[in-house]
Amino acid sequence: MVYNNGKMELKFRIMDKLVQQINKIILKISKGDINALDDLFSLTSRMLLFMAKKYLNDKSLAEDIVSEVYLIVARKASTFDKNKNGLNWLYKITRNTALNFNAKRRFGSNIEYNDDIKIIDNVDIDDWLDKILIHNALSVLSQEEKRLIYLRYWEGLTIKEISEQLNQPMSTVYDAMKRVLKKLKKLIAPKKQK
Numbered sequence: 001m002v003y004n005n006g007k008m009e010l011k012f013r014i015m016d017k018l019v020q021q022i023n024k025i026i027l028k029i030s031k032g033d034i035n036a037l038d039d040l041f042s043l044t045s046r047m048l049l050f051m052a053k054k055y056l057n058d059k060s061l062a063e064d065i066v067s068e069v070y071l072i073v074a075r076k077a078s079t080f081d082k083n084k085n086g087l088n089w090l091y092k093i094t095r096n097t098a099l100n101f102n103a104k105r106r107f108g109s110n111i112e113y114n115d116d117i118k119i120i121d122n123v124d125i126d127d128w129l130d131k132i133l134i135h136n137a138l139s140v141l142s143q144e145e146k147r148l149i150y151l152r153y154w155e156g157l158t159i160k161e162i163s164e165q166l167n168q169p170m171s172t173v174y175d176a177m178k179r180v181l182k183k184l185k186k187l188i189a190p191k192k193q194k
Contacts, residue, residue, distance in 0.1 A: 015087075018043075022086035030077035037070055044087070048094045055098035065101060069094050102143065137187035145180045152177060 022043060028036035048069055052062035072093050080089060138146060151157045151165065163173040 019085050019087050022090070023082055023084075026073070026077050026080050026086050026089070027082055029074060030080060034074065037074060040073065041070060044090055047087075048090060051091060051094050052098050055095065055102065061101070062098075065094065065098050068097050072097065103147070137184050140187060141180065141183070145176075145183070148173070148177055148180055149184075 022040065025036050025040045025043070029040065045066060048066045049059075049062055052065040052069075053059060056062045056065065069090065073090070076093075080086065138149070141149070148162065151162045152159075157165070159170055159174050159177065162177075163170040166173065
């Protein structure tokens, strides 16, 4: 799929400039320039707050999560690869921090969500649309269903390991996983075939 739309091209150029600006600021932070955190906050806080609210459905909690994100950035800026997408990195930290908070709040669990899903990197329209389809399908799942998918496909646990971690019989976990995959297939497959 190719888009020759000038507006789309302009949006991509603006996004590229934003990412370059964010990358430069993260690099400054990695070199110890803590004042650069203010610049990063000014540039990205509204986007990150919007994202955190999507996961938490609570503005106050979302603000706390975004504050935590900037603390994480200050601690881990030296691990950031300057050739990667800085906005994507911030989104991943925000998403994972919100998911960790939800998991601990809902399940009293110590599971840490740290996946490598990329949100914006290397924009290929077909891949991007597939990612949107998958993201939308996953957003329909309950927290329990998302947890199963996370444990199975991001952590790579077997059905037996998941059943032990969740203190549930293997047959229950197997049946639940089968239902979740069937649900995801219905949500994704018909749309991808159009």
